[in-house]
Amino acid sequence: MEKYTNKNNMIYKKLVGNRKKIILVKGEPKEKNVLDFSHLPPPPDQVQLKPDDLKEEIARILTIIKHPENYETVVYSYKEKKWVEIPYVNQSHIYLNFVGNYYFKDSEDARIYSLNKKEYDEKKRFFYDPRIVDDYVDENNEKKFRVLKNKFNFIDRTVQTKSKSYKEVECQTDPAQNVNFSDGITQFSLFNIYEEDFKSKASLKQRKNTAKPVKNIPLKLSDSKQKSQQAIAQEQKAQEMIRMNKSAKVIERMINQNSFNEIILDYKFWDDNADSFRKEGSLLPLWKFPNSLTKRKCITAISWSKNYNDLFAVATGSYNFFKKTTGSIIGFSLKNPSFHEFRIETTTSCMTIDFNPRIPNLLAAGFYDGSVCIYDLKLISIPNALYCFKSETKHYDPVWQVQWQMPNVEDLENFNSVSADCKIINWELKKNHLFATELTQLNIQENDPNSKVEGSHKIIAHAGTCMDFNTQNEDLFLVGTEDGKVLEYSSLHRDKLLTIFDAHSQPIYSIKWNTFYKRVFITCSADFSVKIWDHRYKNPLLTYELSAPVSDVQWAPYSSTVFAALTLDGNIHIFDIYLDLEKPLCVQNVLLKKKRRLTHVCFSPFFPILVIGDEKGTLTSFKLSPNLRSIQKDTTINAISILNKEKFEQDKIRNILLQEAELNPELVETNRKAYKFEIAKPKKKAEAVQDDDEQEEKKTDKNIRGNRK
């Protein structure tokens, strides 16, 4: 950049390169009418310059960066489908367009003006009316004029807009209603929300899979649309009530717990200390279930549930042949002695019941009219549900006992019933129907007393009164008859009688295999006696004569040597043949009122409790004192150290019986040949036991023979 100053004191810059510069051209050099402020004192912080520097003029330059021009650009036009030239656009931009009274110095106008300057001025003067022109001469003696303006010839027009007046407008609404809300968040409320979410998702999935709608539990008050408001309110109340059922039950049990508090403590904690000083034991009465609940009917059977340790069921009816009454099956819980858990009314008196050990809600029952029935206890609570599966065929005489078996070959639940019509029938539960197959008929070949010819045989059918199936050798079972005989059958070979025991002279009321040692069974009869047998020997190993007809006998579930016998005079006898071979450990009179006969006894498989039922429907429960519960003689040996309880129990009773057999060799008449022949497939365990026993038997036999000699 070069600076030039010419004689007129004009300053202009030369164009250099591409840069365009704006040059302001003055038309005429004028004296600089610079306002003179030099008389004023300079501000204290002003920079002191030299006079030459003061005169120095500093120019401000505006520069423009010029963009490169594109010439001849082409663009593809889709409309014409070819490359089309963009028309040239002038690249010049006008940055400043200022109309003023300046001429560009190098322009024509400027040149003309500078030549004819005086003439223009003259012309200007004549433009105005002479009256208003004022000539004067200024300091340099030049003629000048000025135009006088007055208000009449010249108008100043001014415009002013209206000022807007402001108005304030306000609007106020009612404040929104505030509700104070507070809540506490806890871990379980989050858990609840997640659970509900899962449930709803699961139910959605289910609905997608199945098209069936969910059934509601039907109410007794059915939904008809013509109901009045009151009825609807009642219905709602009813529905509310139903939901309270669980709490109501819980509360009832709690109340009972309170009122029977002492009994509960006794049951849990009372152990008769006197037992440590004596050999005998005693029974402590616990809960009594009043006979108002059983409607004063004779209790014909008691069965404890195998799965629920406090639930037991009782069958009521009548033993009276001439007075046929209705019966019922009532379930009780030890937790609630004041009311029953469930109640099933039957048209004929129910003689026997049995809980299914695998399916806890099935209950088999046999009746006085010979029919059998299965009840599903789950469905009792649901109204209008069929909970009874009755058989079409039936026995011709009262069914005295039913017993569940293991699921058979087709995996169906089945049970057996013995009846006074001399038959044992096996019932299968198939698709909610009972199918009967006759297992066996109790026929015995006997010497015909009427016939005159000696040795002629007659087949006489015997009425069965009780039976028991061997859980170890599942095909073996025993039947007790009305005339005191015990028949041993094998269910593999039907109609094949294995052995006949001439047990008693009167009807056998109860027959039971030993809980641990499966060769021993016990029978009780109206001929005042209780007998213990080994099924290999024809004669009983032990016989007990009691004071009255024995109505029921049962082995204890916790020991192989303890059993309880009920006599009709109201006594219960508990024996432990391990501790005392001859005398009962406990003889107790459990009658509440005289002239009531005890009918059945049942041990609880879970607790040391007995339940006894009598003729008038009263149930009493008793707790066994420690002496009756003891497992071994030497109490210093800790019972827990016995690892294999079964083996121990088996050994216990086997030893006793072997002793007996030793002592009374003339009683021993083996039926072993028959026994061996009939057993088709003995289990391995049993085999081992048998082998053991056989060896021992051989030993004892030798001993006996040796002794004899």
Next chain:
Amino acid sequence: MSVSEVEETIKRITGHKGVIGLIVVNSEGIPIKTTLDNSTTVQYAGLLHHLTAKARSVVRDIDPQNDLTFLRIRSKKHEIMVAPDKEYLLIVIQSSDSNLAH
């Protein structure tokens, strides 16, 4: 369960030895059914409702899969038993005196 069974159970409860009264409270703490007089009922309902909620929150906070089955408060004179449910609260007041029971 049918309606009559529940009603029968409740009747038995109220008729049991030593039971002074029974109150059914809904989820908001308002007594629906009662065998006691009004003022006592309202008092019991209001107080026990909060206590049960607190007890339940204690149990569930410790283990969210657990839940309160029942609550028993035994005092010198009475025993208050509360069986909570999802929507209802069943309160029974029984006399603590052991001579009465049996």
